[in-house]
Each structure stands twice: as C-alpha cells, then as structure tokens.
Amino acid sequence: MACIASNPATMSIDELIHTQTSKIGLLAAEIAKTLAAPEHATRENINMLTQKLEAWRVEVPLMLQIPTLTSSNPSDLTLYQRRAILMVHVSVSDCH
16 A cells, blocks of 8 residues: 555645545555456455445545535636546546
8 A cells, every 4th residue: 555645734736636546546456456356356345345435535635526626616726636636536436
C-alpha cells in the first residue's frame, strides 16, 4: 500500500486529486487481481472489495465530491482540476 498523507486539510487541491487517484488506482488493481483468479472471486472477497469502495466514497474530501464538482459555483477549480476530479470518479464507476 502506498504511503499517503493523512491530513487532507494541509494538502493542495492537486495533492488531493493525486492522492485520490492513487487510492482508487490501487483499489482497482486489487479488484482486477481478485477477479482474475476464480478461486479468489469469493463472496467474502467481493464483499470486502465492495466495503473498500464504499469506504473510499465516504472518505473522499468534500471538495472532490461530484456535488461540489457539478455545483453552479465549483470553487476556484481550474478546468484541468475539474477534469481530473471527474476522471477519478469515472475510474470508480469502472470498478463497479
């Protein structure tokens, strides 16, 4: 598992985006590895991965959540940052 800073309040938006991209990338790799081997694709493992996805969703900082991104006033995010945040969420939907 990657070493990730634990205090989002002290991170820049770019660091937050990078951190969440890394977290979901690691989880996607774990899902792919589990599903690639039929003997690992057990109900218990699927439930564990589902719980990890849900935990990620709950822990995403407010400024990186879809409602913030799609609000009429999405903070001071640049177009690049909004696209990067959207791609993080697209990656999550690929995990489901």
